[in-house]
Amino acid sequence: MLRRALNFEEQPAIRRLRRLAPLDNGALIALERALGAASRFGPRAEIQVEGEPMAEPRLVVSGWAARARMVSDGRQQYLSFLLPGDIIGWCYHPDPLASSTVVALTDLVLCPAPSDGPTLHQVYAMSRAYEEAYLLDQIARLGLFHASERITSLLLEFHERLSLNGMAQGHTFAVPLTQERLADATGLSTVHVNRVLQQARRGGDLVWQHGRVTLNDPAGLAARIGRAPVRVSRS
Amino acid sequence: MLRRALNFEEQPAIRRLRRLAPLDNGALIALERALGAASRFGPRAEIQVEGEPMAEPRLVVSGWAARARMVSDGRQQYLSFLLPGDIIGWCYHPDPLASSTVVALTDLVLCPAPSDGPTLHQVYAMSRAYEEAYLLDQIARLGLFHASERITSLLLEFHERLSLNGMAQGHTFAVPLTQERLADATGLSTVHVNRVLQQARRGGDLVWQHGRVTLNDPAGLAARIGRAPVRVSRS
């Protein structure tokens, strides 16, 4: 039992939630119980479909997903990424319709997001604020940046978020995305993503091998594109 | 008194809020009182600054504002537009920091957003949901669309929103933006916005004169770019 509890608190999802706001015992118990009701999805599974009623809110336990908009000719734009510890479908109004499709990018484990008590509401509110801030970053990325800056900026976001939930090892972290998906996120063509990535590697900015990325100088890259860490609350 | 009350309900801001959710008498009274405490800003006034603590939530009574990200070299990207009836700074977590700068684009009148009772909370939740949906649209616009589609898409958004709050007359509505600002919103250069707009006029898609836009066939334009009206709730 003790072992299990320990393991529980080391889960990236729980780590993230704890960093957003202090969790009391009741919240931790509710979360541990919710984890027991987790369900599993394969890559390309659609967790939520744009325009359809939203399901109950869920917590990403492990794996990556993306919010996406698709257009008729098959192209798609990733709006944001959902990583372990992120919340899907938390809503403040009745009868909500999904404003985006959510698709699993890897094997994905979700569990119900327990909503007992004000502590968890607090945490979800923080989570929501971060989510919105990253949406704004994504707009600035697409509207203001060139190809290589877009990719740098997105990788820095991954690094920041994966550091928060304990999934980064220093400047290294797993990115389970193909270049095609990176293109869907950055509004570029796959071919161009490939070329820009090669240039970044040759320039010594990063190493990308076997699904793992190492940013050689995250702070330097951030400075180069004028990026500051995302903050949503004073405390 | 009766006259005043009538005028009150015809304000675009109030019209919008009423469409989001039914307002009970208490809410209407609170709103009318809040309008009495309105304050006025000139173009370029900064209502909120990215990274600084957020002020109390406010309601846009009249005029246009934009949420923006700026970079050091003076360029800026508009993230979204704030029109009469929109809410600025409504937040669900404590000690919030602004994740974007809000700047007045015209003469702007704001009033405190009253927060008495569940009715108004409901309305603000709906407003928030729309705001997020339009942010997602903006991402898709920048990531997926070509110049002319971006502009069309944005004008359709304006038309939709200004219809909701009663500020559109059929297919015609005021757009108090210069081409330079349209460029800031669409991630294009001013020069290119100019050329695309000329083409749209010559193609008979729209008329833009004296700050007023007429879309000759909104539904046709929407179909051309695959746009559906934004919906956030089933009801």
Next chain:
DNA sequence: CGGAATTTTGAAACCTTTCAAATTGGGTGG
């Protein structure tokens, strides 16, 4: 080991930006 998915390459076409200058338009003061 074989087959599918992913990454890589080349060259040409395309869209968009940049720069600089001319033109138009709107508002102000004389």
Next chain:
DNA sequence: CCACCCAATTTGAAAGGTTTCAAAATTCCG
């Protein structure tokens, strides 16, 4: 009411970044 000025729009030409298409090379997985 006209002259003037500043802001906004318009124009041209050249440079630049990105896409497209098609095919080759590589990697991954069963």
